[in-house]
Each structure stands twice: as C-alpha cells, then as structure tokens.
C-alpha cells in the first residue's frame with residue numbers, strides 16, 4: 233500500500249475501531265490486507281492483547297524486543313505466556329557488535345550519564361531490533377493507552393507512522409488501568425509479578441524503578457532524566473533521539489543523531 237492510501241485508511245479505521253471491543257478490533261485488523269505485527273513488552277496491557285490473540289483465530293504475529301537488559305521476571309513471562317496460549321513470541325535481540333561498540337564508547341551502563349548516551353542504547357537495543365520485527369508489516373499493534381502518561385493522552389486507535397510507513401493500531405487506547413486490571417483478574421491472564429511491587433510500567437531493569445503512591449504510571453522509567461516526555465522513542469518521536477549506526481561504523485560515530493524516532 234502507498235503512503236497516501238495508508239494515510240487515507242487511518243480515519244476510516246479510527247471510526248470503525250471505536251465501535252468495537254478488543255476482540256472485534258483485533259479481528260478487524262487481522263482481516264485487512266497486509267501483515268499485522270504485535271510487539272509486546274510483556275507489560276500488563278500487552279498481556280491483555282496477547283491473551284486475546286492467543287484465544288482468537290487471528291493471523292497476527294507476536295514479537296518482543298529482548299534487549300538483553302530485561303528483568304528476569306520479564307524473561308520468564310515470555311516463556312510462560314507462550315505456554316499458556318500456545319503461541320510463539322518471536323524474540324528480536326541487539327547485535328553483539330553494537331553491544332561491544334556501545335560499551336567501548338559509553339560504558340555498559342553509560343545511559344545514566346547523558347540523554348544522548350541513553351538514546352544510543354535504546355537505539356541499538358530497541359530501535360534496530362524493532363525495525364527487524366516490523367519488516368514487511370502494514371499494521372503495527374501496540375498496547376498504548378491514553379492514561380499511561382501526558383505524552384500518550386491523545387493516543388488514537390489508528391495512526392499513520394510516517395517514519396515506518398505503516399499504520400499503528402492501539403486497540404487499548406481508551407482502556408483505563410482499572411479496566412485492564414479487572415480484565416486480567418477475570419480472565420486469569422498471567423502478568424509480570426513486578427506490577428505488584430510498584431512497577432506499573434516495566435522496561436529494562438537498570439532503567440526502571442518502582443513508583444511512589446500518586447506518581448504517574450511511567451514515572452519509574454528513566455527516572456533520573458528531568459523530562460516529562462521520557463520515552464525510548466518507539467512510540468513518541470524525540471528530536472534528539474540517537475541510535476547506533478551500522479555495526480561496522482567507528483565507535484566515535486555512535487551518537488549520530490537520528491532524524492526519526494526511536495514502548496516502551
């Protein structure tokens with residue numbers, strides 16, 4: 233599909249998706265022409281979507297970005313979710329050459345030192361693997377919700393992602409966290425035990441902390457950065473986002489700014 237036809241499809245899709253429940257939304261996308269990929273971070277919203285995909289007859293591919301810095305609880309949940317729903321969750325990993333180049337330039341945990349270094353890490357551990365996960369996809373399904381943060385308050389059901397030339401589908405955009413929690417309980421959906429320990433939003437272990445009562449859901453992500461729009465760039469464009477260049481590039485070029493964006 234061309235960019236123009238994708239863009240013109242978005243408005244219609246938004247109207248159609250608004251009137252459907254989660255299963256109906258997934259069924260609608262699955263029936264469209266083109267490949268649909270759901271990328272899961274194994275967070276509570278994503279588990280709701282994975283469970284619906286697992287129970288339905290949808291030809292939707294499920295993938296995850298195994299950054300190499302995930303919590304053990306998250307890694308264990310990938311296996312458990314596959315067993316529970318009898319599905320395959322495709323893992324996409326960072327390249328070892330990028331890991332080595334980053335460590336040589338910034339240090340393995342250099343992301344604490346600057347936003348640039350953090351974006352570079354998210355770039356090779358998340359953005360590059362995401363690009364592979366979305367290869368050939370026309371529809372990218374995500375677990376974004378409007379209530380997750382101010383930056384996500386306007387999340388539509390469908391939006392055109394010009395950088396990736398696909399349509400992003402957010403079937404839980406209008407779900408509250410309370411609705412999510414009630415659904416998980418009633419359907420006995422397996423979730424990350426860290427949610428019970430004060431982690432509503434879970435990313436890589438070194439970059440996620442538990443939140444305090446009253447803090448926004450995503451306050452525990454990159455908590456040392458003083459920026460309301462802290463994102464890894466998977467979903468919210470950041471002008472200063474960086475990623476690693478091709479693995480053969482010199483380490484001094486690691487922070488080359490990316491014009492485009494870098495889940496979760």
Ligand code: SF4
Nearest residue numbers: 343353354357436439
């Ligand atoms: S969240 Fe932290 S560890 Fe994970 S890719 Fe981003 S900077 Fe690296």
